[in-house]
Amino acid sequence: MTIPAIEDLLRELTPQVLGALVRRYGHFEECEDAVQEAVLAAAVQWPAGGMPDNPRGWLVTVASRRLIDQMRSDQARRERESATAAEAAPEVPDVDDTVVLLFLCCHPTLTPASQTALTLRAVGGLTTAEIARAFLVPEATMAARISRAKQRIRAAGGSFEPPRGAEREERLRVVLHVLYLIFNEGYTASSGAALHRADLAHEAIRLTRMVHARLPGDGEVTGLLALMLLTHARRDARTTAAGDLVPLAGQDRTKWDRGLIDEGAGLVKVALAGPVLGPYLLQAAIAATHADAASAEETNWAQVHALYLILERIAPNPMVTLNRAIALAETEGPSAGLALLSTLDEDGRLAGHHRLLSVRAHLLEKAGDAAGAYAYYRRAAKATASIAEQRYLESQAGRLKT
């Protein structure tokens, strides 16, 4: 095996080994140290001395030994008692430990920011410095966040057991949400000039693939992976060479990544045949509908609208209604879209939101109200926290200036 291949394998195995140890012994932080030592040992020994027959088993054994040594010496220091429950030789369990570890990192006592950071650290294997860079915060800030997350997990105590039944289902939704947040952070920087933070998007896709490989029958896992692939497929078309944003309707669709689209659309097709229709799958189905059209004009807007309508019913959310208004304007004209938008004015969650303002501007323009569209593009430009989006909205307003 080449050294890069060994590194890839170690990256894949690390969360499994950490999950196995944590499940067996608890003590997240101590397990993490032990696994890191074992991975380091492997990185040194395997290229020179050859691969063990069972690399995962090797890592679990070495890491467990380190952990037990550490626990023993800690304990010996406290009291002269050497026998611990941890002494038994660890067997490699059949439950998937990557998923166990993901469940732990997405523990409900943590904030989404902590869940995200811990997932990238423990499951993704990113260094604290890498995570800090990706989220544009100093390393010390991220280190504090991660160590606080570990403390909280420890304080929650006794919850290293993976959740079962309805709780497991709920936790899986949290895991998917965290993966979605990581992807989004990479896809559109929530602040700053860089529109793509591709590394995070790649990492989110890699982790979601990992979950999908373990839970291939879950429609929402499949849906989320498909949504990511179909969205990521547009990355090269989303910005000009100068870094300006290109909206969906104006994108050069020949720049869309056909390989990713085919894979994403294939996953949607399989999952739609399944029993459950969840929000990620529906969003992926919408993205697949767009991907199906050779140009914006050829989009099957009736289907997009129908999918948003179902999404609105199963997961009501003003942002979904907003998107449905765009589709409705395409099928029934801008005034129908504007009428639907006006139902959102009462909703405090979206009041003054730049998306509401910019969609209204877009629909007013389609309806022939250039002055109204100008005013709303200007307001939307003021409301956004993204420089790329602001430039785009200002250019839209500039186009309409009389």
Added chain:
Amino acid sequence: MQFLIGMYINPAVLDALTDEEKAAIGAGHGAFIEALKESGELITTQALVDPSQAAVVSVRNGQPVVTDGPFLESKEYLGGFYLVDCENRERAIELAARIPDAAIEGLAIEVRQVMFADGQLEA
């Protein structure tokens, strides 16, 4: 999301405080900084010298012109700021409300989201 929490001070208001009140503000900021560090939300915080020490710089006909500041004639000035990274706007506002200045009539705390950042993270 990153937010700048700006602290607008009024020197006259600060001068009118008792020593105990001033000490309580200092202690309050100290505790606030520790809590922010511990939660992993603090990026940086800085306090600025008195506005009377400011220099206003402009360039006219290619020549720099420097005059004594401050630029804005106002009773209130930017006295310092916290730069935080937190979950959302609600959390930023919740944090801002914990700053001792917020409870003092005549001083103000302003929360604004960051739109662009560069440089300070490489250090």
